[in-house]
Amino acid sequence: MPRASRLAQEAVLAALRAEGVQGAVNVLLTDDREVKRLNGLHRSKNKPTNVLSFPAEMPGFLGDIALALGVVRREARAAGKPLHAHLAHLVVHGALHLVGHDHLQAGEARRMEQAEARIMRRLALPNPWRGVF
Template sequence: MEPLSSRPDPGRNAGAGMQGGAADITVVLATQGWRATVRQPEKLARRAVAAALQESGAEGAVTVLLTDDHAVKRLNHAHRDKAKPTNVLSFPGGMPGHLGDIALALGVVRREAREAGRRPEDHLAHLLAHGALHLAGHDHLLAGEARRMEQAEARIMRRLGRPNPWKEGRGRPST
C-alpha cells in the first residue's frame, strides 16, 4: 500500500503532525462524522498513538486516517481480501522513518462501542493504541503475544486516563 502520508493532501488534514521527538503523527479526518461522535478526534488520535509508541519504544512517523466504513471496506478488501469493513487496519511503513498508517472506520467503531457499553472515545483510543502497537511490531497471533499486547494496551489506556478495555465486564473488543 502506498503510505497515506505520501498521498496528496485532500484538504482535510487535521494539521501538522505532532513533533514529540520520537513521533511525527499526522491525522487525516476524511469523515466529518467523527467530530459528532468524539470530541477533538484528532487530538485523541495523536495522544493515543504517541502513548502507544512511547510504551513500545518505537520511533517514526505515523499517519492516522479517520474515515468511514466504505473506505475501510475497500482497504480491507484490497489488502486482506476481506470484503467487509473492520474497526482498525494497520499498514507498516515502506520507507525509513515511517512506521506506517492506521485507518479506522467510524460506523464500526461506533457500533462496537455501543455493543460493548463503552464510550466511543474510549473505544477509539484503545483501537488507536492497538493499531500503533502493530506498527511497532506487536502481534496477537499466539496466546503469549496476545497477552503481552493486552497488557501493553491496558498500560497505555491507564496512561491516557481511560478505562482498561480488558477488565471483566467491559466486553472483549473485536480487533
C-alpha cells in the same frame, strides 16, 4: 466525533512512547465503506473492520492506521464503552501492530493486551480488557 483527531494523535504518541519507538504514523479516520475497500484490497476481506494497520519499511515512517468510525461507534455502543475510550484503544492497538506486536498466538495476544491496558492507563482511560478474562 469531536476531538477524534486529537485523541488519535495522543493515543499514537502514548503507544510509541510506551514502546520506546520514534517515528511518524498516519491515522485515517474514515467511514466503513473506505475501510471495507482497504480491507478487500489488502486482506481480501469484503467487509469493514474496526482498525487496519499498514506497517511501512521506510526510515522514520512507521506506517498507516485506518479506522472505520461507523464500526467503532457500533462496537462501543454494543459493549457499553465510552466512544472516545474505544477509539483510543483501537488507535493504540493499531500503533502497537506498527511496532511489531501481534495477537496470532496466545502468548503474543496476552502481551499485546497488557501493553494496551498500560497505555490506556497512561491516557487516563479505562482498561479495555477489564472484565474480559
